[in-house]
Amino acid sequence: MRAGERRTTLADVAAEAGVSVALVSIVMRDAPGASAATRQRVLEVARRLDYQPDSRARLLRSGESRLIGVVFGVQHPFQHDVLTGLYDAADKQGYELALSAVTPRRDERTAIGSLLQDRCAALILLGPQIPVAELAALSDRMPVVAMMRGVRHRAVDVVRTDDVRGLRLAVDHLVTLGHTRIAHVDGGRMIASAERRQGYQEAMRRHGLDEHLRVVVGGSGEEDGVRAARELLDDPPTAVTVFNDLSAAGMLDVLPRLGLSVPGDISVVGYDDTSFSRLAHIDLTTVAQDIDTMTTLAVARAVERIAGAGITNREVVIPPRLVIRGTTAAPRG
Amino acid sequence: MRAGERRTTLADVAAEAGVSVALVSIVMRDAPGASAATRQRVLEVARRLDYQPDSRARLLRSGESRLIGVVFGVQHPFQHDVLTGLYDAADKQGYELALSAVTPRRDERTAIGSLLQDRCAALILLGPQIPVAELAALSDRMPVVAMMRGVRHRAVDVVRTDDVRGLRLAVDHLVTLGHTRIAHVDGGRMIASAERRQGYQEAMRRHGLDEHLRVVVGGSGEEDGVRAARELLDDPPTAVTVFNDLSAAGMLDVLPRLGLSVPGDISVVGYDDTSFSRLAHIDLTTVAQDIDTMTTLAVARAVERIAGAGITNREVVIPPRLVIRGTTAAPRG
DNA sequence: GCCACGCTCTAGAACGTTCTAGAGTCGGTG
DNA sequence: CACCGACTCTAGAACGTTCTAGAGCGTGGC
Numbered sequence: 235m236r237a238g239e240r241r242t243t244l245a246d247v248a249a250e251a252g253v254s255v256a257l258v259s260i261v262m263r264d265a266p267g268a269s270a271a272t273r274q275r276v277l278e279v280a281r282r283l284d285y286q287p288d289s290r291a292r293l294l295r296s297g298e299s300r301l302i303g304v305v306f307g308v309q310h311p312f313q314h315d316v317l318t319g320l321y322d323a324a325d326k327q328g329y330e331l332a333l334s335a336v337t338p339r340r341d342e343r344t345a346i347g348s349l350l351q352d353r354c355a356a357l358i359l360l361g362p363q364i365p366v367a368e369l370a371a372l373s374d375r376m377p378v379v380a381m382m383r384g385v386r387h388r389a390v391d392v393v394r395t396d397d398v399r400g401l402r403l404a405v406d407h408l409v410t411l412g413h414t415r416i417a418h419v420d421g422g423r424m425i426a427s428a429e430r431r432q433g434y435q436e437a438m439r440r441h442g443l444d445e446h447l448r449v450v451v452g453g454s455g456e457e458d459g460v461r462a463a464r465e466l467l468d469d470p471p472t473a474v475t476v477f478n479d480l481s482a483a484g485m486l487d488v489l490p491r492l493g494l495s496v497p498g499d500i501s502v503v504g505y506d507d508t509s510f511s512r513l514a515h516i517d518l519t520t521v522a523q524d525i526d527t528m529t530t531l532a533v534a535r536a537v538e539r540i541a542g543a544g545i546t547n548r549e550v551v552i553p554p555r556l557v558i559r560g561t562t563a564a565p566r567g
Numbered sequence: 568m569r570a571g572e573r574r575t576t577l578a579d580v581a582a583e584a585g586v587s588v589a590l591v592s593i594v595m596r597d598a599p600g601a602s603a604a605t606r607q608r609v610l611e612v613a614r615r616l617d618y619q620p621d622s623r624a625r626l627l628r629s630g631e632s633r634l635i636g637v638v639f640g641v642q643h644p645f646q647h648d649v650l651t652g653l654y655d656a657a658d659k660q661g662y663e664l665a666l667s668a669v670t671p672r673r674d675e676r677t678a679i680g681s682l683l684q685d686r687c688a689a690l691i692l693l694g695p696q697i698p699v700a701e702l703a704a705l706s707d708r709m710p711v712v713a714m715m716r717g718v719r720h721r722a723v724d725v726v727r728t729d730d731v732r733g734l735r736l737a738v739d740h741l742v743t744l745g746h747t748r749i750a751h752v753d754g755g756r757m758i759a760s761a762e763r764r765q766g767y768q769e770a771m772r773r774h775g776l777d778e779h780l781r782v783v784v785g786g787s788g789e790e791d792g793v794r795a796a797r798e799l800l801d802d803p804p805t806a807v808t809v810f811n812d813l814s815a816a817g818m819l820d821v822l823p824r825l826g827l828s829v830p831g832d833i834s835v836v837g838y839d840d841t842s843f844s845r846l847a848h849i850d851l852t853t854v855a856q857d858i859d860t861m862t863t864l865a866v867a868r869a870v871e872r873i874a875g876a877g878i879t880n881r882e883v884v885i886p887p888r889l890v891i892r893g894t895t896a897a898p899r900g
Numbered sequence: 901g902c903c904a905c906g907c908t909c910t911a912g913a914a915c916g917t918t919c920t921a922g923a924g925t926c927g928g929t930g
Numbered sequence: 931c932a933c934c935g936a937c938t939c940t941a942g943a944a945c946g947t948t949c950t951a952g953a954g955c956g957t958g959g960c
Binding site: 253254255256257260267268269272291293294295296297 | 937938939940941942944945946947
Binding site for chain 4: 904911917923
């Protein structure tokens with residue numbers, strides 16, 4: 235592209251085709267009000283001049299933006315799976331997605347701020363870590379849907395998995411296999427960590443395993459799982475539930491080197507059913523979040539709020555399901 | 568947010584502050600032409616009314632968009648590292664990034680198309696898989712920078728790593744350690760695969776190891792590494808270079824289970840120095856792409872082209888460097 | 901005391917689109 | 931033959947911002 239070369243506009247197409255700007259607009263939008271003949275002629279000219287509509291001007295004029303902002307963390311593989319689902323869901327509803335990433339050097343506030351200026355009609359936040367007060371303030375300005383995090387505030391919509399139940403599923407599964415000494419590696423400062431930890435504790439108590447309660451501080455990355463594995467070594471349990479699959483994968487990789495075979499010496503359960511966990515060599519038993527349902531619901535919720543519908547049920551909690559693979563088995567004799 | 572509630576505009580702020588719209592605009596842009604007193608007063612009112620500038624209107628009017636579109640693949644961890652770098656680089660130059668993801672159900676054409684309507688000033692494509700002809704057509708419309716892929720076309724800017732050299736480094740390292748039976752697992756239909764394969768072949772020939780040339784079809788995911796590992800089993804080499812870290816990680820995980828210890832029985836070299844490869848339990852010897860330099864250059868190139876500068880050197884090829892970690896060692900006596 | 905200058909501010913056009921209101925044409929109907 | 935309705939098309943305003951041109955006004959130099 236040479237600099238200074240202006241791009242083709244409706245006016246250019248109109249002039250070339252010998253019709254009015256409004257008519258070209260009608261044709262481009264595929265709106266009623268143009269004859270088949272002109273329609274074809276205009277389309278032909280548009281194609282020849284390589285016309286591309288300017289969504290900025292379009293949205294400016296029409297007011298509604300059909301654009302949903304999404305804030306995601308570049309470091310979380312699970313959120314990539316969610317992104318994929320969100321694109322599908324938004325596509326079905328005729329919406330576009332505007333992505334803004336959180337990176338190690340770009341925080342959530344910045345990511346949100348950049349979307350605010352883009353006049354998104356709504357915001358979907360994946361596992362937001364910012365305080366409730368800020369989320370609430372944000373929701374004054376536009377519909378906000380938080381995914382994978384509970385938010386105790388009536389103005390913020392929430393679509394999340396029942397994490398308490400997720401960990402109950404995991405613990406129940408292990409108990410059924412015969413385990414009693416079951417530890418939990420939590421998510422450290424991750425926002426969802428508290429609820430999963432709580433789910434673990436409740437489940438253990440229900441099985442009368444209070445004395446075996448053991449929580450190790452972890453995190454959301456592979457390295458956290460590796461660290462936690464080392465910490466478990468002094469007195470290894472026969473099973474462990476882990477905050478997420480990534481951390482579990484780190485653990486899975488390091489346990490054999492530390493002399494513990496999986497699932498022979500120790501069973502491992504992850505969380506998220508991240509796409510890599512189903513790979514043959516990882517084959518991780520894990521708690522699956524229902525991404526399809528969650529993304530569909532999150533987008534639907536956003537769209538309803540954009541339309542201004544009165545929605546009563548602010549929080550949707552989706553039940554998880556346990557995916558049993560190769561990293562869990564009965565404890566040794 | 569209640570539906571139908573219009574958001575605050577410059578006009579609202581102007582009316583409230585008792586000044587003209589133009590003056591508010593001046594204040595908001597921090598442009599010269601307003602007294603300190605009014606500046607403060609206007610800012611105060613803007614804050615009170617919770618004013619957010621409308622970037623659509625702003626860009627529509629001012630023509631230049633200070634927005635660079637980026638197309639990335641949601642499935643490639645390496646590209647997430649690149650994204651992080653791009654955000655940094657763009658930030659320094661005062662540009663914003665508009666992301667568009669390629670997912671399993673959203674192809675590159677769609678991803679590019681959505682950015683085209685957004686009036687980005689330039690496009691940066693991470694490892695684009697579309698044919699050169701399409702890239703060329705695209706570059707008629709706007710500056711296009713391709714990263715991590717060679718493009719034989721004078722209109723498309725390229726910032727990439729010298730992959731031939733990268734594989735030479737890997738092979739040289741292995742040869743120095745004493746290996747001769749060195750195999751290569753390629754990237755299958757990935758666009759960068761050809762050059763890395765070629766680098767491997769050239770390096771092997773230079774060392775007079777023609778008879779040991781062995782290329783196994785692989786891919787870009789963990790599962791490809793797993794598959795390739797199985798294929799190597801019938802006649803295991805003492806070392807293998809792999810298309811990328813993700814594939815190498817899959818291989819690393821499965822080799823011990825197949826009875827081959829790393830690096831005892833077999834050395835493994837990856838590619839990309841993806842963030843997980845430096846984790847203690849993976850500790851992968853790999854060829855590092857210089858992300859900082861590449862992202863800085865890609866953004867700089869895009870910005871120069873937006874400014875219309877005459878740029879002679881269309882392709883920048885960055886030398887990689889070898890990062891030696893724990894997955895390579897001398898072959899067994 | 902006048903003019904030039906700098907500073908602060910304003911009016912109005914412009915960006916590329918959509919939308920509203922209405923103008924022109926044509927065939928059919930009373 | 932006048933009229934109506936359907937259809938096709940057009941003119942011009944509007945969206946929220948930036949930009950250009952210039953107005954008002956105090957200040958300082960001569």
